[in-house]
Amino acid sequence: MxxxxxxxxxxxxxxxxxxxxxxxxxxxxxxxxxxxxxxxxxxxxxxxxxxxxxxxxxxxxxxxxxxxxxxxxxxxxxxxxxxxxxxxxxxxxxxxxxxxxxxxQLDMGERGFSFDKDAPLDMRMNRSQKLTAAEIVNDYPESELKRIFQEYGEEHAAGRIAKAIECARTENKIVSTKALAQIIESVVGVGTKASLKTKVRIFQALRICVNDxxxxxxxxxxxxxxxxxxxxxxxxxxxxxxxxxxxxxxxxxxxxxxxxxxxxxxxxxxxxxxxxxxxxxxxxxxxxxxxxxxxxxxxxxxxxxxxxxxx
Ligand SMILES: C[S@@+](CC[C@H](N)C(=O)[O-])C[C@H]1O[C@@H](n2cnc3c(N)ncnc32)[C@H](O)[C@@H]1O
Missing domain, CATH: 3.40.50.150 (Vaccinia Virus protein VP39)
Structure with missing residues (x-):
């Protein structure tokens, strides 16, 4: 196949x-x-x-x-x-x-669906669509990010991750999957099963939101x-x-x-x-x-x- x-x-x-x-x-x-x-x-x-x-x-x-x-x-x-x-x-x-x-879509690093591959935060299935994951992560209010992570990721640490994003983006724009993964890890830790699951849920939430x-x-x-x-x-x-x-x-x-x-x-x-x-x-x-x-x-x-x- x-x-x-x-x-x-x-x-x-x-x-x-x-x-x-x-x-x-x-x-x-x-x-x-x-x-x-x-x-x-x-x-x-x-x-x-x-x-x-x-x-x-x-x-x-x-x-x-x-x-x-x-x-x-x-x-x-x-x-x-x-x-x-x-x-x-x-x-x-x-x-x-x-x-x-x-x-x-997951394997093509540049599509930005996966935190395993460093790539621009994109996640659009339809690449002629305007809205990308980068726009959501950088421009949406913290409260809206929290809602997206809660509703579409069913993530317990939604509020803390949204806050960490809000802090990080005042310094620099968050443009890559790796940068976002590091912000998530700064909240839930690195290398544990739980932190891996959180990254999966946050990336899933953004993907669902980007593609409605x-x-x-x-x-x-x-x-x-x-x-x-x-x-x-x-x-x-x-x-x-x-x-x-x-x-x-x-x-x-x-x-x-x-x-x-x-x-x-x-x-x-x-x-x-x-x-x-x-x-x-x-x-x-x-x-x-x-x-x-x-x-x-x-x-x-x-x-x-x-x-x-x-x-
Ligand atoms: C799981 S894959 C399907 C794989 C397919 N059944 C096969 O055997 O290769 C899902 C596909 O649906 C497309 N897709 C997801 N949501 C869609 C939507 N709302 N409208 C059109 N295509 C969509 C994705 O772009 C992706 O190519």
């Missing part, structure tokens, strides 16, 4: 999509096209629309899928509905989301469910609890016939369930895959099906 990115739980994802010849499918997060290729290998007669906001991912996926009938769209998946409409696609038979960053990941996910899950044909499937792989919570709650809401608050005894919401869950609890990678692909360790896979009789 390509070094660009090793797809996680590929066989399970493809099986859950229930592919059928002639069906229209979406890979919302193409990356290197590994999952998309697995879809074509299982059912060559599908039509696939693939999204990624990263030009390098689109270029790699174009190579991977060159022999297949795929339309690649370099856009944020929050534009799913409008981009499919532009391609005259009104409904789909299945959609896959494989969230987060690819190994390629959670808002894009919430909006596009709802659009994806609406676009599904009856019997169509949605499959989502997430890698941290914030993503998984959004997927779980969105699916749960769509499976309920009433979403009135518990205090209301007679339903007034008129909400009708449109989805049924395929798996009640999220699926995980097996031990063999976790050994061969460490990234699969944190994967949680949820899948649901559009109810028959729904438009």
């Amino acid at each position: 390509s070094i660009f990115h090793q797809p996680v739980m590929a066989r399970t994802c493809v099986d859950l999509l229930n592919l059928r010849a002639g069906g229209v499918y979406v890979d919302a997060t193409l990356g290197g096209g590994g999952h998309a290729l697995a879809m074509y290998q299982k059912e060559p007669g599908i039509k696939l629309y693939g999204f990624d906001q990263d030009a390098e991912a689109i270029a790699e996926a174009a190579k991977t899928l060159q022999n297949y009938n795929a339309t690649l769209i370099q856009r944020n998946f929050r534009d799913l509905r409008t981009q499919l409409a532009y391609n005259k696609v009104k409904s789909i038979d299945g959609i896959l989301f494989d969230l987060g960053v690819s190994s390629h 990941e959670l808002n894009a996910l919430s909006a596009s899950l709802i659009d994806a469910i609406n676009l599904l044909k009856p019997g169509g499937r949605i499959v989502v792989l997430s890698y941290h609890s914030l993503e998984d919570r959004i997927v779980k709650q969105t699916f749960k809401l769509a499976t309920r016939d009433c979403i009135c608050p518990p205090a209301i005894i007679n339903c007034v919401c008129d909400h009708k369930s449109t989805l049924k869950l395929i798996n009640k609890s999220p699926l995980s990678a097996d031990a063999e895959e976790i050994t061969s692909n460490v990234r699969s360790r944190s994967a949680k896979l949820r899948a649901a099906e559009k109810k028959k009789g729904e438009k």
Whole structure:
């Protein structure tokens, strides 16, 4: 498999999509096209629309899928509905989301996603976007940094790290991943498991904020469910609890016939369930895959099906 990115739980994802010849499918997060290729290998007669906001991912996926009938769209998946409409696609038979960053994005030092490699504080998946991690770290108020680290990193030392950043940036602009990592270490120490985890959480929080990941996910899950044909499937792989919570709650809401608050005894919401869950609890990678692909360790896979009789 390509070094660009090793797809996680590929066989399970493809099986859950229930592919059928002639069906229209979406890979919302193409990356290197590994999952998309697995879809074509299982059912060559599908039509696939693939999204990624990263030009390098689109270029790699174009190579991977060159022999297949795929339309690649370099856009944020929050534009799913409008981009499919532009391609005259009104409904789909299945959609896959494989969230987060690819190994390629992490490995390319200059993209600034990883504290393992010294690089400019960038973290943009879409490199034509203006907002970078450097802008957040240097220009956002201390209180806002604390909120970002708390909300998107679930980090206990959020306040102390935000304060340390505020102090450091009055001396010099913080422009590199290494400089930021050192500021975090000045608060939580160096070389311990706990300090490593804090760096992971702070970098994750900044990445989520730069790419507005959670808002894009919430909006596009709802659009994806609406676009599904009856019997169509949605499959989502997430890698941290914030993503998984959004997927779980969105699916749960769509499976309920009433979403009135518990205090209301007679339903007034008129909400009708449109989805049924395929798996009640999220699926995980097996031990063999976790050994061969460490990234699969944190994967949680949820899948649901559009109810028959729904438009
Ligand atoms: C985990 S990788 C996907 C890997 C892919 N499944 C494969 O087999 O190679 C996630 C990809 O989704 C893209 N991505 C993340 N959020 C996105 C969004 N909101 N819109 C479009 N692409 C996004 C990233 O740029 C990255 O290439």
